[in-house]
Amino acid sequence: MLFIDVVIILSAILSSSWILLETFYYTRSGISYPARGSADGKASIIVAIKEEDPSTISELVENLSKLNYSDYEVILVSDDPEEKFERLKHIKLPVNFRLVRRDKPHGRKAGALNYGVSLSSGELLVFLDAEARVDPDFLTKVSTHLRQAEAVALRLKVRDLKNKLQVLYSGITEFSMDSLFRGRYLRGLPIFPNGSAFAIKSSTLKRIGGWKEGVVAEDLEIGIRLFLNGVKVGYADDVVVETLAPYNWKDLFHQMKRWAYGSGQLLPYSLSMISKGIKGIEGAMYANQWGIYPLFFIVLLIAGFLSPILSSSPIIWISSMSLFLLSSLVFSLRSRTREYDLRIPALMISAFLSGYFLGLFNAKFSWRVTPKVEREQELWIPLEPNVISYLFLVSGIITLKSYLIQGTILFVISIVLLIIP
Structure with a gap:
């Protein structure tokens, strides 16, 4: 198994494990x-x-x-x-x-x-x-x-x-x-x-x-x-x-992005909990859940850009994606979701990915208070989700030259991210 394959499968396991832990905790x-x-x-x-x-x-x-x-x-x-x-x-x-x-x-x-x-x-x-x-x-x-x-x-x-x-x-x-x-x-x-x-x-x-x-x-x-x-x-x-x-x-996106930014900003500090044993390790996972959720997708995106120099197995891509989707299905069933909308996970991936990344580097952050009163709907063109979708599209094009299945997966992710209003 190639190095990039190991990274892909490990990232899928980590992202899926937190989703499954949430379903296990539910009571x-x-x-x-x-x-x-x-x-x-x-x-x-x-x-x-x-x-x-x-x-x-x-x-x-x-x-x-x-x-x-x-x-x-x-x-x-x-x-x-x-x-x-x-x-x-x-x-x-x-x-x-x-x-x-x-x-x-x-x-x-x-x-x-x-x-x-x-x-x-x-x-x-x-x-x-x-x-x-x-x-x-x-x-x-x-x-x-x-x-x-x-x-x-x-x-x-x-x-x-x-x-x-x-x-x-x-x-x-x-x-x-x-x-x-x-x-x-x-x-x-x-x-x-x-x-x-x-x-x-x-x-x-x-x-x-x-x-x-x-x-x-x-x-x-x-x-x-x-x-x-x-x-x-x-x-x-x-x-x-x-x-x-x-x-x-728009309000929900910026709120989730703020949560993720705060988590990424505290990554070094939150990792100090690991010294406290199993509960500390679990606590560190909780504190970084906003980075753990999109981790698998970040790895796929990077693997796509590196595909001309680092080959990867389509079986690993398929099995990893199947693991993530299966854990998401278990989560949905366990949470007894009555209302479902694919835009929610798409929004979460974009908000968590962009927010956590900015927080890691302590980039300049402008605090946005989430409005509490009803107001007229405004036209919103989501910049970050569109940029992230474009990156997956480019990564898919690069990958598709040599790997059909991997490139197709990246194309699908790109399309899904565009459904956010």
Whole structure:
């Protein structure tokens, strides 16, 4: 077997293994939690906001003002320019709410969160996004969980589904919660918090040094750091935080690209988890899943360009592609997908490939806030997916001169990537 064949089959195994692990983790088994107690300690809810519609913030304030908790505060930290911040000042705030603006918004979202923490006085810290909506007993449940763990990830649920894309996104979120959070938690694997719904003791956050400023995936980074510092993050499946889904394909693409960029940026740091044994190795895979998904396709693309000097076996290409497709089929069946659209995996491959690659080289990255309100559809010509599709097309043309099957596979991948709207 030639060297390039070994690389192709190994990349297929790695990409497929994570897809199959997700299906293995998936479970609907219940989690036994301790009985809910009374309020335990002052809680500070911190929300970083930027370029949010005033109606979103107004609804957030109304929602959080109805919490049944004796002692809590809400701190809204805005990184908006002065003219946009002015639009928020008309919102009526309860006495335990604060709306502040950072004159110098450095450190990205993590910088805003650290600023909010510096203003807080709670023993329990809760971090939410602007579109988050919770039940009145939310903080009571969080307080109960933080008696058992120093930090806890909360369950996300997508609300207000208005189109097919949002239904698809909701299904992905539900599966992720039942697999990567509930399933991994029940197996004793490290939980990595979602920055949209996360709670931690103030003393613990202070001990590990707060949020890491400047990184794109601040939630993934703090999850890695908590694991390396021996802090076990719990998972509260019974504490639901409702969120919103992107309204269109462009928003979803840029959101997924941001996730992948953050993962690629943290690759060297995430690999340090391997020193912690099997759980650390699995944790490193989780942290780099956005790079693992498209890895197989990257290898095929490179193999195509190298085909004039490095020959490869069509049997290896066929068997590797069959393995990847079979694992994807198992994933689809296991996740009980009701709505399916080929544009979702095509979008994921393009977004993860481009985002992770840029993150690896710490390329200049412009943060795009995913819009939270419905708006008119805009014409979107997806640049990155088209460039990636073109690269597969060129690679296929080069390969086709000597290898029919390999070239055909590359052509098909190129066409599939073009179905994104």
